[in-house]
Amino acid sequence: MAENTVNEEEKNVQGEETTKEQVEQPVAENETTQEENTEAPQEEVQEEVAEVDALKAEVQEQKDKYLRLYSEFDNFRRRTAKEKLDLVQNANEKLIGELLSVVDNFDRANDNFNEEMDAKSVHEGAVLISKNLKSILEKFGLTPIETEKGDAFDTDIHDAITEIPVPEEELKGKVFDVVGKGYKLNDKVIRFAKVVVGAK
Incomplete structure (x- = not known):
């Protein structure tokens, strides 16, 4: 009877130890999991911070590049405007220089x-x-528009100041008289020939 009591006590002690081990083991596993969970968010936060820093650096670089380009374009625009103004102001310099010889001849x-x-x-x-x-004017590209009596009336080079009745059938709708000579500058009409046209 005493032996049975001893055996039961040993079993109870062993059972208690097993229960303690079972309780302690999950606690230890939970602690490890919590540590891993704590480390994982910290790594993620560090990665996110690094990514944000990289994006900030890229934005700053693009901003600097934009400012440089804007500054260069602004300088280019000002320089071009100045050159254009100089060109307009001095465009006739060479022609005027050549025409001075004509002025000298008149003097x-x-x-x-x-x-x-x-x-x-x-x-x-x-x-x-x-x-x-x-x-001198021909040297700078000025050419007269050659128009004679009997030429076909051409609105691209002629300006009809009036129409008059003509007895000749061949002159109807054509140039009857040239009142003012027309001129082209480098193939562009700068003054139309003023003509009288025969009425049809």
């Missing part, structure tokens, strides 16, 4: 003019100055 003619000069010499001087002027 010389006026200085040498007197009442004793005959009409022929005055006319010759005027013709020379006119040729000089025309040659």
Whole structure:
């Protein structure tokens, strides 16, 4: 009987130990899991912080690049506007320089003019100055629009100032008379030839 009591007590002690081990083991596992869980969020937070820092650096880099480009474009725009203004202001510099020789010729003619000069010499001087002027203008691309009586009326180069009835059938709807010569500058009409057209 005493032996049975001892055996039961041993079994109870063993049972208690087993229960303690079973209780302690899950507690230990829970502690390990909690530690892992604590480490995992910290790593995630560190990764997110690193990613945010990288994005901030990229945004700053793009901002700096934008500011540099904007500054360069602004400088380019100002420089181009200044060059355009200079070009407009000085576009005729070369032409004016060439025309000064014509002005000089007129001045010389006026200085040498007197009442004793005959009409022929005055006319010759005027013709020379006119040729000089025309040659300079031709050098800069100015060409006259050649229009004669009987030419077909062309609205691209002619400006009809009036229409008159004409007896000749072949002149109806065509140029009857040239009142003012037209001119082109580098193939662009800068003054239309003023003409009288025969009425149809």
